Structures are given as structure tokens and as C-alpha cells.
Amino acid sequence: ADAPVLRVAYAGSMGVVMDQSLGPDFATSHHASYEGIGQGSFALARLLAAKQMQADVFVAITPSPMKVVQQAGLVEHAVPVASTRMVVIYSPGSRFAADFAAAARGEKNWYDVLRKPGLRLGRTDPAVDPQGANALLTLQLAARYYHQPELLQQVAGELQNPSQIFAEPSLMSRLEAGQIDAAIGYASAAHSHHLPTIDLPNEINLAQPAMQAAWYAKANLKLPDGKVLTAQPLVFYAAVLSNAKQPELGKDFISLLQSAEGQVMLRERGYDPPHGDAL
Amino acid sequence: MTTGVTATQRPRLPALAAALALLLLATPFAGLLLVTDWRHFAFARGDGGAVAISLGYSLVALIPIVALGTPLAWWLARHRSRRQWLVDALLLLALLTPPLAMGLLLAAMYGPYGPAGRLLERAGLLLTNSAPAFVLAQFYAALPYYVMAARTAFEGVPRELEQIALTLGYSPWRSFVHVSLPLARLGLAAAVALAWVRALGEFGAVLIVAYYPQGIPVKLWVNLQNIGLDAVYPLLWVFFLVALPLPLALGIAVRRRLP
Amino acid sequence: MTTGVTATQRPRLPALAAALALLLLATPFAGLLLVTDWRHFAFARGDGGAVAISLGYSLVALIPIVALGTPLAWWLARHRSRRQWLVDALLLLALLTPPLAMGLLLAAMYGPYGPAGRLLERAGLLLTNSAPAFVLAQFYAALPYYVMAARTAFEGVPRELEQIALTLGYSPWRSFVHVSLPLARLGLAAAVALAWVRALGEFGAVLIVAYYPQGIPVKLWVNLQNIGLDAVYPLLWVFFLVALPLPLALGIAVRRRLP
Amino acid sequence: MRIDYQIERPVTLHACFDVEGFTVLLGASGEGKSLLLSAIAGLVPARGEPFGGLPPQSRAVGYLPQGHALFPHLRAWENVAFALRGSRRRELAMQWLERVGMSALAERWPNALSGGQQQRVALARALARRPHLLLLDEPTSALDPITRDDVLAELIAEVHEATIPALAVSHDPALAAVADRLVLMHDRRIVQVGTAAEVHAQPASGAVARLLGLRNVQRGQIVGTPGEQRLLWPQASATLPVSTALPHGAAVDWHIAPAAVTVHEATSAPAGSLSATLELRQTSAQGSYLGMRCGQARLWVELPPGDALPAAPMLSLPPHAIRCWPVAAQENPTP
Amino acid sequence: MRIDYQIERPVTLHACFDVEGFTVLLGASGEGKSLLLSAIAGLVPARGEPFGGLPPQSRAVGYLPQGHALFPHLRAWENVAFALRGSRRRELAMQWLERVGMSALAERWPNALSGGQQQRVALARALARRPHLLLLDEPTSALDPITRDDVLAELIAEVHEATIPALAVSHDPALAAVADRLVLMHDRRIVQVGTAAEVHAQPASGAVARLLGLRNVQRGQIVGTPGEQRLLWPQASATLPVSTALPHGAAVDWHIAPAAVTVHEATSAPAGSLSATLELRQTSAQGSYLGMRCGQARLWVELPPGDALPAAPMLSLPPHAIRCWPVAAQENPTP
Ligand SMILES: Nc1ncnc2c1ncn2[C@@H]1O[C@H](COP(=O)(O)OP(=O)(O)OP(=O)(O)O)[C@@H](O)[C@H]1O
Numbered sequence A: 001a002d003a004p005v006l007r008v009a010y011a012g013s014m015g016v017v018m019d020q021s022l023g024p025d026f027a028t029s030h031h032a033s034y035e036g037i038g039q040g041s042f043a044l045a046r047l048l049a050a051k052q053m054q055a056d057v058f059v060a061i062t063p064s065p066m067k068v069v070q071q072a073g074l075v076e077h078a079v080p081v082a083s084t085r086m087v088v089i090y091s092p093g094s095r096f097a098a099d100f101a102a103a104a105r106g107e108k109n110w111y112d113v114l115r116k117p118g119l120r121l122g123r124t125d126p127a128v129d130p131q132g133a134n135a136l137l138t139l140q141l142a143a144r145y146y147h148q149p150e151l152l153q154q155v156a157g158e159l160q161n162p163s164q165i166f167a168e169p170s171l172m173s174r175l176e177a178g179q180i181d182a183a184i185g186y187a188s189a190a191h192s193h194h195l196p197t198i199d200l201p202n203e204i205n206l207a208q209p210a211m212q213a214a215w216y217a218k219a220n221l222k223l224p225d226g227k228v229l230t231a232q233p234l235v236f237y238a239a240v241l242s243n244a245k246q247p248e249l250g251k252d253f254i255s256l257l258q259s260a261e262g263q264v265m266l267r268e269r270g271y272d273p274p275h276g277d278a279l
Numbered sequence B, C: 001m002t003t004g005v006t007a008t009q010r011p012r013l014p015a016l017a018a019a020l021a022l023l024l025l026a027t028p029f030a031g032l033l034l035v036t037d038w039r040h041f042a043f044a045r046g047d048g049g050a051v052a053i054s055l056g057y058s059l060v061a062l063i064p065i066v067a068l069g070t071p072l073a074w075w076l077a078r079h080r081s082r083r084q085w086l087v088d089a090l091l092l093l094a095l096l097t098p099p100l101a102m103g104l105l106l107a108a109m110y111g112p113y114g115p116a117g118r119l120l121e122r123a124g125l126l127l128t129n130s131a132p133a134f135v136l137a138q139f140y141a142a143l144p145y146y147v148m149a150a151r152t153a154f155e156g157v158p159r160e161l162e163q164i165a166l167t168l169g170y171s172p173w174r175s176f177v178h179v180s181l182p183l184a185r186l187g188l189a190a191a192v193a194l195a196w197v198r199a200l201g202e203f204g205a206v207l208i209v210a211y212y213p214q215g216i217p218v219k220l221w222v223n224l225q226n227i228g229l230d231a232v233y234p235l236l237w238v239f240f241l242v243a244l245p246l247p248l249a250l251g252i253a254v255r256r257r258l259p
Numbered sequence D, E: 001m002r003i004d005y006q007i008e009r010p011v012t013l014h015a016c017f018d019v020e021g022f023t024v025l026l027g028a029s030g031e032g033k034s035l036l037l038s039a040i041a042g043l044v045p046a047r048g049e050p051f052g053g054l055p056p057q058s059r060a061v062g063y064l065p066q067g068h069a070l071f072p073h074l075r076a077w078e079n080v081a082f083a084l085r086g087s088r089r090r091e092l093a094m095q096w097l098e099r100v101g102m103s104a105l106a107e108r109w110p111n112a113l114s115g116g117q118q119q120r121v122a123l124a125r126a127l128a129r130r131p132h133l134l135l136l137d138e139p140t141s142a143l144d145p146i147t148r149d150d151v152l153a154e155l156i157a158e159v160h161e162a163t164i165p166a167l168a169v170s171h172d173p174a175l176a177a178v179a180d181r182l183v184l185m186h187d188r189r190i191v192q193v194g195t196a197a198e199v200h201a202q203p204a205s206g207a208v209a210r211l212l213g214l215r216n217v218q219r220g221q222i223v224g225t226p227g228e229q230r231l232l233w234p235q236a237s238a239t240l241p242v243s244t245a246l247p248h249g250a251a252v253d254w255h256i257a258p259a260a261v262t263v264h265e266a267t268s269a270p271a272g273s274l275s276a277t278l279e280l281r282q283t284s285a286q287g288s289y290l291g292m293r294c295g296q297a298r299l300w301v302e303l304p305p306g307d308a309l310p311a312a313p314m315l316s317l318p319p320h321a322i323r324c325w326p327v328a329a330q331e332n333p334t335p
């Protein structure tokens, strides 16, 4: 208990890699104890900004949550540490599993499967969860990419279609339990939950900052409440918080994330290498 | 009736403890007073809808809770059988299950591919992200509390009075309505108040089972992520404002009518 | 004592309703039986620690809950004052606040930047992600339930018997211990059971105030996020297994000793 | 109406007798009287007639339980009106309260009534139902003599006018005195039934005599054969001349009326008189009794009006005034 | 011990009298007797001596409330031992239970006891504390005559041996008869105090006479001046010769003992006799009373032993046997 405690607030989907690989590894090498707090990136950002929560390191997906913390003056500098991409995740127990498997092998169009009548698609709330916003943007880009102008509307319905939107834990557990057939989400999350996926082309998977201007910037949607969704590369950024209790350990932890050793662990857990610049 | 005399001799320590308990209870709400930004008090889009949904569906949920919970509480209070501990355990299980886990279990049973959900869906009742799903989660969140409290209330009714009502020609049912219910009314009012606040305040199970329609607890969570704490506190105030009158009035009404 | 005779005449509808209530209560747990993967029943890393933390700290939390809640419940049951509705309202507020919001308020007051938190921190008591913070969240989650239930229990104790104890030379305190407490024991046992399950099962407030030390509800959440449902169900079973005995034994013991 | 009930729990009890008009059941404390009433009302499992097997709500009884058991959430008149229906409920209830002298307090809650007032409301409630059988558990135990007599007059008028048989449990001699019929219970059995006059004229046993409130019921033993019998009175270490048909050695309960004992000055006392000392004096509306100590025993004596107690009193008990009942071997006082 | 209590709520009541030995308080139902006892025990706000201003737990009283109020969670002996401390608790409690004849049921829960058994346990509990003042609210109301006499004997022995003054509220003539002192309450005041013999010899008013259980207390009015006074008895539409010192027109309560009324055959009745019809007959341990109807009124008559009632009875009321009390204008029966 005398060991210094490093607290890492991280985007909830990173639980496995943080709590089972990086955290324990860091704890042993630095004779510190590690405490990871995994919740939605925006929830964490708001709580940190309001000083309702205290942590040393914040790891978030997409730049927006990090900007919330930056505006609160808690972060000066955030570095990219990993990235992921949008994929179609499906439930192996779904009655459409065979169709999805075929699509994964390239024998069918994934968007045709998603359009099958009776298929239950899940996604998270685009208003509060970047993953949900990105699901819509992916569909929008796909519509353009595959020349299927009605695709977004056909697959997702309304932008905040009540029958598709679930809270993040609900979405993943329903997929696992076979309560919904498919979702559009992060490859890393699917990897943690051992769910089969269908890879999407780079043009629509939001993984490549290089394609930001050329492709991703073409996607934008306006939610009924006026909020505008724009595509942001799916990069995980990490930063030491200015009110950290253990700033040194925090820096070391970010170094670990960036190190070759850390990158190996991230890759093993289904993450892609970081892209793009620091914030 | 306070016996004036004893009041002066009341031991200090318990009074202090009670005062401390009150103080501690009040602290978070004093905090809320402080942290609310009264000058920029404003509501987020959809807050009004959340209030309506929470109040409306909680009232709806109270109906099956009271209708099914009361007979069960009565039965538990009046019958002692060998296997009663099983029912006790079931009640406690339901009380114990963390809301999140309850939500997962409800999704597993009543979800579209769940054993109960499939049947109900064929009957046209979709128990995911729908009004019935919302009520279902509230029902499960509040029922065990209601049953526990109502059972204690019924256990306090002297059996002799119920029997006297029978000897006066009342059927067990009328005796229940005219004797047991009024005599248990203090505890039953508390039970209804408890069910009401549980149903209204339920977050975990509702989050899993019915992200939509969005009641106040889920809306608080959405506001937090979407806008930040400034959008949480105003909604919380409104929540208190609209949720309190019913149980408060219930308690006052029932206590006033005490002979 | 059932009067044999009436049993046969019991009206159908209420019995059906009670049975339906039981059935509905049992459904999610039947579901749990079905969805648990018994062949690959395994625990996640840290599950054992979560069990120990939940049980240990819940027991600790029970101490202030009972110590402060009992006098308050007693006072509420025995004194009627004009301003009592304020206390009622405060209790209801505490019951009503969604756990998540309660967590936010607690963080606002007792967090490192909160008014109470700053003072306490200077006194060396850190109320964020610490054992005291965990107990604090449980205390707030369970206290109002305990007070509500204990108050109803005390309201059921005939004042006359307390007064008789006084005339027999008992001080109000001893009369409380030897008459009021034993006579209210059914309701108090229910109140303690309620407090126990509330404290153990609390998720929302704990999630904000004390993600660490990690008790079972938060661990369920972490398991769900990190591993998935397969890691949730085994922990839930263990949770039930370790959490049930106390309230169950309490209820049975208290009922058995009924004359 | 014939009552025939057999109870197994919590105590075994069998009672079979007729209820006619106002019938009073006498029995010692703990004998099972209340148990019997609640069994007839259907509140305790039992076999018997009338109402055998019916649930309580189908038994047309008016039951006044020993503890009154008023409904605390209903006002006095609402308690009385509980079993009444229709628009005249209140009016009828007020009439009943009037008859028991409680109409002025009709709006009170039960907890604002005195013990006797509660008892009267409970009685009115039992009567208001116009039952086929009234079961009254000590209906006047909390009432002073005046109120009791008023209430009793109304009760008996109702019983006779409406010809509702009433079974009342009581220890009150005033109630027993107005009964059409007395039923005596001892050792969990009915031991005697009859009008008050019959039972007082011929109590069936010493236990009955005691239950009737007779003073001077004592234990003794018959010595000698008829003709030259004497009664051994161990408590007073004395023997008295008697004449009975009982055999030698029979254990008996015996009784002599206080007025039948004659008091003599020591000098002029007849042979066989017992010496006694004055222990206490009791004065009541019925006259004055002297409690005289004879050895270990107390004998009550009623002096003729105007007579004074001599300085050294000797008591003589005329043999013809002594009544003896054999005591059955298994007969024990109930706990 | 002097009792002087002033109560304001729920009813106004002032009582001032001495308690000596076994004192019995008589009063009509609802008079305020229970209220007075609980005020002395400190359970109702009141001013007065002794114990004035002390909290209930500091008042060394042994209080038996009207409803027994046993602790349902304690066995019979535990109830008795409630106020006892030390290792001999159980032993002492058992001794007390023995004295009230309840030792065999010491292990029972209160709800498994009959009414009278509960009453005896509650009495033992009040006594066991060895208080400085016993407050007994109808201590024998649920007891049959035998049990009552046994319990009373123990109670009085204890009161006298330990010299604990006891104040008992009762309607029971048997209790009043053994009292060292009677206190009579009427219209929320103490109206007479004295030994049983004194009070019976000279009841202070018609209300007292009624409380004592005297039969034939009637309302009337004095007509004419002393010397040639007559008593107007409106209920019987009759006037009777009397001799009192009361002025013409005075409203009175009057009384005649049932044994003092003489019965005549119509043919041989003295002038001024009242014609009457037999309404009912009461038989009790104290003898047989005839309830005779005279107009609207009922007059109780006790025939000399052996006499039979004539076919057309005429009643004569000897003037010297009639006792009259003036009725105060404001005097009303309490509700
Ligand atoms: N639950 C029980 N277990 C054992 N014995 C019981 C129980 N309940 C009652 N009894 C016994 O049954 C007997 C009859 O009780 P009951 O109340 O009928 O007496 P009672 O004749 O009405 O006496 P009282 O005149 O004192 O009211 C009593 O001796 C009592 O102790």
C-alpha cells in the first residue's frame, strides 16, 4: 500500500489492454500500483474537467474529449498512442451469422446483409458517444463509396433511431448474448469481446488520418439538437493531467505506451499503431 | 403524546447521533445548492421530455407493482411455511442484484431473442428500448422494495382485528380492504413512496433495457457526457421538484389521518 | 395460526396475483441459470478481491448506518413536529437521487476540491478512490432506506409498553433497548437487510466516488467491459452466494424467535 | 340453541349445553371459556355444532372478545356501524350507542375512550349485527354497578325481544344473577346447567359452589357411618356432626352459609362449638361479613342485624346447614 | 400517603385524598380513574404530589394498567422479573408467580395466557418491584371469585406486611369490601373517603350509594314541611311518607334496602302500600331478590327466608328505612 498509485482514466473500450497488459506491466517495473478507471471518453472528460474525478493520465479516443480537458486547463499536450478502425461486428449466434461470415470472406456485400429485413443493428448514442457518431459517419461514407445513396437511411433509419441505440455496455453484452445481430463499432472493442468482425475499406473505416481531408471530411451529419458530427480519426490520445498526484509516473506511463514494448501489447490486443500528430 | 416530563431527561448521545445523521443526509444537497450555477440555470434540450417520461411511466409502473406486490406482501406476512425462506431469498436476490446486472438479466430474458422476449414479441410487445421495456425495468427495480416494506406493514396489523371483522360477517377480502389496509396504511404509504422513488431513480437497469424512452436518470447521464455538469444540476432540481410531491403528500396525508 | 376453514375460501384473484409476482421476480434468476455457461464457469482476475472488499466494507458501512440511522428513525417515529415534513423531504430526496447523481454530489462535497473534502483531506482523510470513500458512498446509498424502514418498525411499537417499562424504573434508554428494540425487531431486521443489500449493491455512486477499491458491482462493470458477459455471471453467482446468508439468517432468526 | 363443541388445541375441551335466552357461562380463570367462544365464532379450529365447518364470516354471531378489540382506525359509531350496510347505518349505530349510554361519545376514536366506554362500544357492535347467537366474553367486566345495570337491562331486553340466544362468559355475580340459565364449567367440562335458582339451590359440586361465589366452601372428610357421622375438617383441626349418605372416608367439599353459623358467648356455647378469633370484617352492599379464624381456616359469619360479636366468640355449625359434595379423585383445580 | 393531583387534559380532574393500606377508588365508567392512576405513574402530564415533576422512571410505583400491557416478547416470568436485577431475578419472579397461582405457566408467552392469567402476571410484575405505592387499575376484573379471593389475600397480605400503600381502581364489590379505605369519585371530584363500614353506613350522596352497588336508589322530591313530609316518587306515580330535615320541594336521591321493604297480601296491606307486579327474580350467593314493577319504576325486594310472594302483592316502605340525599342542581351523571 506504500507504493505510489498511478491512476489512469481511459476510454472504456481499452479495459483489457490497460488493466491486463499495460497496467500490471507498468506496476511491476515502477514498483507502483496501478488503478485504471474505464468509462466513456466524454463522461471521463466532463468529470475530470469539473474536478469531480481525479487521475494522473487520461487516455481518450478522438481529439474531442481531450479538447474538453484542454479547455478546462488540465492538459497542455496529448500524444497519439494507438488507433483503431470502424468495423462491422456481428454476433456469432445471430441467424444472419452465415451471411456475415460470407461478407467477411468477400462473398457478399456487408451492406446488403445489414439491409436484410428483420436484422437488428445496434449502435451507441451519436450525441454522447464518439463510437455511435462514427458508426453513422461510416455509413454515410459507405453510401458514397459504394454508390448506395440511401444506405445510411436504410441501415440506420433516423440518426437517433430509438430501436437501435443502446448504452455502450448494453450494446456489447447484447451482441455477445445474441440479442442483436450486428453493430458498427471499433475493431479493438470487438477484439476484447472476442466477436467476429467484417473489415471495412480504409476510405470508410476512419482509421487513417491521411485520408482525413480527402475522404473523411466529406462526411458530416447534423443531429436534431443542432450538434454537427464530423469524422475524426480514431486515434487514442494520452496526456498527463496538470493536477496529477503522480506527474512523473504519468509521464513514464505515457512513455511506456509509446515504447516498442507498449506498442506490442497494444497490437496483441487488437489495436493499430498511432497515426497523426500530437494535440 | 409526549410526556413533557421525559423530554427534558432525553439522553444526549442518541439525539446527537440523530442530528448527525440528518446533517450528513443534508450535506450532498447543501452541496448541490452550492454547485448549481444559479445565474446560468438552463435546461438542455429534451429535459422536459425526460421529466414527462419519468413521471408518466413511473406512475404506470406503480400500478403492477402495487397490484402484484400487495398480495405477495400480504401472503408473506400472513403465512409461515417451511419453504418461505426460498421466497425470502428470492426477494433478497432481487434487492441485491446490482442494477446493471439486473439490466443484463432482463435483457437476456426479455430481449428480442430471449425466451420470454420472443413470446412477447409475437404478441406485439417489444421489450427493448420501448415504453414497456422502460416500465419493465422500473417494475423490477421497485417491486422487491415495495414487497419488503409492505410485508412489514402487514405484519404489524393485529390478526385479532382481522378476525373480528370476519365474525362481523366481512369476507376475508372485505376485511382486508376495511381493516388490514387502513391499519397498515402508514407502512403501505412508506412502501408506495419507496417504490415510487425506486422506480423514478432507477438508472442501471433502465440504461441497459431502455436507453429510449429517455427518463431523467438516463438523461442526467446523457447531459453529463454531452454538455457537462452544468446540464446535470438543473435537471436534478427539476427531478426533485416533480418527484417529491407524491411521496411527501402521501406521508403527510396518512399521518394526518392517524387518530 | 391459519384457521383451516378460511383457507379453502381464500379468494382466487389475490392468490394468483401473488403467484404472478413471485413468478416475475423469479424470471430474471431463472434466466441467469440458463445463460450462465456452467461448463466454462471461471472467475476473472481480481474477482476474489472484489468479493472481500464488498463484504468487508459493507459490514463496515453498516456500523455508521445503524448507529446514526437508528436514533434518527426513532426520533422520526416518536416525535411529530410541524417541521417534520422537511426531514421527510430530505429522506425522500436522498432516496430519490439517482445513484449517479448522488455520486456527483458526493464528489462535489467530499471530493478533493469540495468544501468538506478539503477539510477532511487536511485531517488526512482522502475521500476519493479510497476505502473511506467507498464506505461513504455505501453509507449514503443505504442510510435513507434504513431510516425509512426502521422508522416504520418503530412506529409499530405500542407506546404503552414503552411507558410501562418507564414505570418499572427503566430509563428511556433501557426501555428503548429492552422494549422498543425487541418489539421492532422484525422491522429492524428487514431494515438492516435492506441496508445491507443497498450498500452491497450500490453501483452508481461508488462508480464516481470510489472506482477503487473495487467492490463487486464495479467489478461486474469492469468485467463486462473488459471480458464480456461470461465474466459477469460467475461473479454474480458468487455475489449472491456471499451476500445472501446475512439477511436471510437475520430474517429467519428474528422470525423464529417470535412467540 | 344447542352448543356442542370439541376443541383440541391449545387445550382439549368438550362443551355441550343449550343456550336459552341469556345464558351465563361460569368457570375459573384459564378454564377455556374464551377459547370456547372463539371456537364458536370460528376463530379457532374446532369441530361442533352449530356452524360446524363454516368460515367465521358465515357464522351469524355477535362476538364481543375479552379485550374489546375495537378498530382503532374507526370512530365509536363507525365501529358499531361496521357490520351494518345501507343508508341508515349511522342512524342505527347511534341508536345502539344510545342504548349503551355512549351516544355522546360517538365521534371519539377508541383510544380516547375509557376501558368501560370501549367495552360498551364493543358490545353495541356485537349487538348491532342482529346475530343469531351472541357470544359475549365478560361483557361487563369494566363497568361500574350503575352502568352495568343499565347496560344489562338493555342487553337482556334485546335478547328477549329479538329472541337472540346469548352466551356470556362472566365472573360477575350480578350478571349470573340475571341469567336465564347458568352453565358451569370445571376441569374443561360442563359440570352443571340450570336456572340461577336451580343451580344455587343445588350446586352439583364444591367446585360449582365456589364458582357461584359461595363463601365457606371447605375441604373435609367423612368419618363414621350414616347415623353417627362426623365431618373431619383438617384445616381447623376440628370435627363437626353431620348427616349425609356418604360412606366412611369419603373426601368432601362442604359448605355452610355465613348466616347459618351461630355465634355464642364462650360461657353459653353449646357443646361442640369451635373457638374462633375475628380476623377481618367486610362490609358491602349486601351486608357485613366477619372473617373468623378457626385454626388454619377462615370461616365467614354473617351476624343477624343488630347483634354484636361477643368478646370470646364460639361458633356452632348446625349439622342440617352443612352441605357435602363428594370430591372425585381426579378432580383438581385448573391452573 | 397523600395523593393530590390536578389534571387538565384530556379531561379536567382534581383528586386529593389519603392512601392508607389497601385503598379502593370507586367511580363510574369514564370518570377518570385510569387517568388519575396514569398521572400518578407519570404517564400523563399533570401537577401534583407525590412524585410531582419526576419522570416516570423515577417514580417508585408499581403500576398495573387496565389492559395488563404485558411485554409480548417476554415469557411470563421474564415479565415479572422485568424490574428485578441481580442473580436472583428468576427465583424472585417465580416466587411472585407462585403467589398469584401462576408458577405453572411461568414459561408461557403472554399470548398463550387467558385474560385472567395475564392479569395475574401483570399484578405480579407490579408487585415484584417492591414499590412505594401500588397503582392497580381493576386488578381482579378478569378473575373468577375463587382466583380473585386467593389473589386478593396475597395482595392484601403483601400490602400490609411490606406496608406498601395500594390504590386500586375497581368495580368489584368483593374488592371494595376488603378495602381498608374507600375513595369515591363522582363528577371528576372525590366525594367521599372512609372505611368500607363508614361509607356503607353513611353514603354521602345518592351517587355514592349507587357506586357502592346499593339497590333501590331512586330519584324523588320532598313535598311538605318536616313533620308531615311526603316523598314524591314520580316514576312510580306514588308518594310515600318520610321524615327528613329537607325543605319542601327539594330534589332527592333516596334509597331503601331490599330487605326493608315489606310485602303484604292485597287484602291485609296497610294503608299507603303500593301495588306491584313481579318482573324478575334474581338469585345469587347473597340470596334471592325480586324485581317488582311499580309504575315505571323497579323496586328490589328481598323476602325473608321461607316467605312466598303473595298472588297480589302490595309493598310497604317503612318511613324510617328510607334515606334521602339532596341532589345538587349541577349534579349530572357522568357520560
Ligand atoms: N397458545 C397456547 N398454548 C398453550 N396454552 C394456551 C394457549 N392459549 C391459551 N392457552 C391456555 O388455554 C386455557 C384456556 O384459555 P382461555 O383464554 O379460554 O381461558 P378463560 O377461561 O377465558 O380464562 P379467563 O377467565 O382468565 O379469561 C388457558 O389455561 C390458557 O393458558
Ligand SMILES: Nc1ncnc2c1ncn2[C@@H]1O[C@H](COP(=O)(O)OP(=O)(O)OP(=O)(O)O)[C@@H](O)[C@H]1O
Pocket: D111, D112, D113, D114, D115, D116, D117, D142, D143, D144, E010, E011, E027, E028, E029, E030, E031, E032, E033, E034, E035, E036, E066
Ligand atoms: N384523548 C382523549 N380525548 C378526550 N377525552 C378522553 C381522551 N382520553 C380519555 N378521555 C376521557 O377521559 C375520561 C376518563 O377516562 P378514564 O380512562 O380515566 O376513565 P375510567 O374512570 O378509567 O373509566 P373506566 O372505568 O371505564 O375504565 C373518559 O370519559 C374518557 O372518555
Ligand SMILES: [Mg+2]
Pocket: D033, D034, D035, D066, D137, E114, E115, E116
Ligand atoms: Mg377469557
Ligand SMILES: [Mg+2]
Pocket: D114, D115, D116, E033, E034, E035, E066, E137
Ligand atoms: Mg379505566
